[in-house]
Amino acid sequence: MKRKIYDKLLEWKKNHKGDTALLIEGARRIGKSYIVEEFARKEYESYILVDFSKVNPQVMEFFNLYLDDLDMLFMNLELYFRRKLTPRQTKGEEARSLVIFDEVQFCPRARAAIKHLVADRRYDYIETGSLISIKKNVKDIMLPSEEHAIEMFPMDFEEFLWAMGDEMLMSYIRMRFDKRLPMEAFHRRAMDYFRQYLIVGGMPQAVQKYVETRDFEKVDEVKRDILALYRNDIHKYADNQETKVAAIFEEIPGQLQKHEKKFVLSALQSEARMRDYSQAFFWLSDAKIINCCYNSTEPSIGLKLNEERTTLKCYMGDTGLLISHAFDERGIVSADLYRKLMFDKLEVNEGMLVENIVAQMLRATGHKLYFFSNSSRTSAEDRMEIDFLIAKPITTSRHNISPIEVKSGQRYTLNSLRKCIAKYGSQLSTPYVLHDKDMKIEDGIVYMPLYMTPLL
Structure with missing residues (x-):
């Protein structure tokens, strides 16, 4: 299904060049995961998709254990998902690999980690989710200012x-x-x-x-x-x-x-x-x-x-x-x-x-x-x-x-x-x-x- 939001994803990749993560909010079942994975497949050399609605709790634990050692965090993600990520070489370069946090509301710790991940500049990051701002999902975390948020709707x-x-x-x-x-x-x-x-x-x-x-x-x-x-x-x-x-x-x-x-x-x-x-x-x-x-x-x-x-x-x-x-x-x-x-x-x-x-x-x-x-x-x-x-x-x-x-x-x-x-x-x-x-x-x-x- 062709969606207009794809152009916004391209615009973000081209203009932000890793300065911010992209947060896509929207209702359940409107195609957020589908369009983001389609974008990852077409526009990057490689990607990892972490679906927090069904991922092993062990993966969530990575974000508790290794935020002060990002080399270890990425190595664990690559091993678990069996996908190799390629870091960007220079600051102004478009990223070659993308990390997707799907249904990020289920792992507030991963969302809070965006600040450090963006500062690290190795990869691009896209978060998707619904119920992003209810108290339960933002409790005890500092919301990252490094997020560029856009809203997704049903097909127009x-x-x-x-x-x-x-x-x-x-x-x-x-x-x-x-x-x-x-x-x-x-x-x-x-x-x-x-x-x-x-x-x-x-x-x-x-x-x-x-x-x-x-x-x-x-x-x-x-x-x-x-x-x-x-x-x-x-x-x-x-x-x-x-x-x-x-x-x-x-x-x-x-x-x-x-x-x-x-x-x-x-x-x-x-x-x-x-x-x-x-x-x-x-x-x-x-x-x-x-x-x-x-x-x-x-x-x-x-x-x-x-x-x-x-x-x-x-x-x-x-x-x-x-x-x-x-x-x-x-x-x-x-x-x-x-x-x-x-x-x-x-x-x-x-x-x-x-x-x-x-x-x-x-x-x-x-x-x-x-x-x-x-x-x-x-x-x-x-x-x-x-x-x-x-x-x-x-x-x-x-x-x-x-x-x-x-x-x-x-x-x-x-x-x-x-x-x-x-x-x-x-x-x-x-x-x-x-x-x-x-x-x-x-x-x-x-x-x-x-x-x-x-x-x-």
Whole structure:
């Protein structure tokens, strides 16, 4: 599977030349180990992969015993893995060998050792992991400042198109977006692909199964296995929070199918307060299982400054997983339901899926997630709900924030968006409506097909 993160790995190898280790964070089963080993195979003379989730405890002990004698540490690693490492000859040279610490969260001592290993300069180092920053995994260690961290996400829409054998469509979509032109004859084709992406999601195993079989039920089995893995992780690693974390996780579909998708804590427990559940939300967010979207009290520059963390929406990190999570009454999502989703015949729940995938796409392109909600009881003009707010990449004196409304049906109103434009016009950049129709511009609002979301 071709992944964009490969280019970031190349960039790191070329530009950093051993000054830092690379840390790749991301949810379980999104392909971190696969892409890093592929990179090691193609770009280095030799490599050693230490998978701390299943390695012999003896290997972990190497990091306790030999940090003050790196010659001994490397000799033991080479002997154990039966791989010869070749040190770099000069400081400015690109490394010839790579050491991969896979699932490094299981060996905090190895992560702490990065400081000494980078200073030694013999090899390059890549760490991968999930649950990187929860207390249990950083306890009693000094986090190395020599880490360059990047976040990895499920496959995005363009990567899905590549997997489906279409290398050209996204370039055309990008060109039409840049020129603000409708897709015309190719809109239907792009929407067909988008609906498949919505259903399958971006977990590489699920995408691969779909490419091989075109069988939604077989894909669903893969996704269900991943959900079972997540549930298992919650009970194993949530560290005295497992009951609360599990309760939030199971409640996500129910909260998203409401008209207002804000997470209502009373659904978990009467008189529940955010202070009691904030750690549980953080755990799920750190595990990259969910994408939290916080309320910004004003649609103006400095969304984080206006962030109200007690009011949030909680999206699944992958929409394909959300479908398997939401429609599991009989243990497996039926082919009939998938057919209805594919042909836009599902009468309910469509809105939550479309909003979830927009959140997923925005996160994958680097946006933090914010929405705007004002439930004023005194002024109808002030009462509004905007699905997402995103900031322009370059801040100017005015017009920095784009409000985004996500629409899933054929008929919809834009009351909140129009109120927002009327009240906050001087602070707003281009307002967008994301829908399943083609591109058009009307009354200063850009109406865009959903598959163009990654280009915002």
